[in-house]
Amino acid sequence: MDPILFEIKNSVAHLTLNRPEKYNAFNREMALLLQVLLDNCAAEKSVRAIYITGNGKAFSAGQDLAEVTGENPVGFEKILSEHYNPIVTKIRSLNKPVVCAVNGVAAGAGANIALCCDIVVASESASFIQAFSKIGLIPDSGGTYFLPRLIGFQKASALMMLGDKVEAIEAERIGMIYKYFNTDNFIQESVAIAERLAQMPTKAFALTKKALNESLQNNLQAQLQIEDALQYEAAHTEDYSEGVNAFIEKRKPIFKGL
Numbered sequence: 001m002d003p004i005l006f007e008i009k010n011s012v013a014h015l016t017l018n019r020p021e022k023y024n025a026f027n028r029e030m031a032l033l034l035q036v037l038l039d040n041c042a043a044e045k046s047v048r049a050i051y052i053t054g055n056g057k058a059f060s061a062g063q064d065l066a067e068v069t070g071e072n073p074v075g076f077e078k079i080l081s082e083h084y085n086p087i088v089t090k091i092r093s094l095n096k097p098v099v100c101a102v103n104g105v106a107a108g109a110g111a112n113i114a115l116c117c118d119i120v121v122a123s124e125s126a127s128f129i130q131a132f133s134k135i136g137l138i139p140d141s142g143g144t145y146f147l148p149r150l151i152g153f154q155k156a157s158a159l160m161m162l163g164d165k166v167e168a169i170e171a172e173r174i175g176m177i178y179k180y181f182n183t184d185n186f187i188q189e190s191v192a193i194a195e196r197l198a199q200m201p202t203k204a205f206a207l208t209k210k211a212l213n214e215s216l217q218n219n220l221q222a223q224l225q226i227e228d229a230l231q232y233e234a235a236h237t238e239d240y241s242e243g244v245n246a247f248i249e250k251r252k253p254i255f256k257g258l
Contacts, residue, residue: 003017003019004018008044012049012198013040013044013051017052024055024110025062025063026063034087041094048096048257050098051099051191052101056104057104059104060110061105063079080141084113091117099190101187101190102122107131108139112146113141116146119178122177122180122186125183126180127167151176168180203239204239208230211223
């Protein structure tokens with residue numbers, strides 16, 4: 001059984017974590033395959049947005065501990081440097097929007113990989129857990145970087161140390177995720193977001209993403225300079241010309257991501 005299901009539909013690449021019997025916990029095979037698929041999405045011109053979700057009851061339980069406690073255990077240095085860190089880096093540098101649709105529990109690295117995506121939505125029955133403290137570890141996969149920026153230092157610190165479960169409704173309230181949806185409508189609503197993005201000016205999204213990444217380390221003046229440079233680039237795209245012409249002609253624009 002493939003550890004990740006993959007298909008392209010309506011210009012959206014659907015990546016479904018597919019180890020449901022293990023609550024989609026990451027092993028080396030799944031982590032490396034996800035990297036390959038993200039690279040493929042970046043290179044494939046027909047893909048204009050990426051949609052990541054999980055099969056079964058969980059989005060991802062994080063690391064498959066059988067891989068680190070078995071007869072030939074994989075060390076955490078290798079797991080972080082070869083598995084999770086490249087995944088997070090690829091998602092943040094991908095020049096297309098990434099929607100993460102959290103269908104169930106997202107724990108440990110599973111939670112933090114979800115939270116590094118561009119738009120995170122969740123099923124009403126989903127939950128997020130910084131489970132690391134329960135086994136004497138620290139949050140990884142970018143968790144100490146992204147979570148404080150999403151919800152604030154104090155709240156992030158408490159969730160990381162206490163390991164409390166955050167239900168989807170609370171995750172939306174505190175700004176951890178964009179939205180949660182009723183379980184019955186979750187797939188339809190979350191896919192609709194990805195498909196909507198795929199029809200929009202995705203070149204501008206790539207530049208917006210770059211600006212947001214830069215903002216995490218810049219002061220105001222440096223960020224204003226980044227905005228100047230990226231806006232100049234956006235203003236010379238075909239999508240900008242199409243958007244302006246469509247506005248003037250009072251019609252719906254047809255963006256191509258160019």
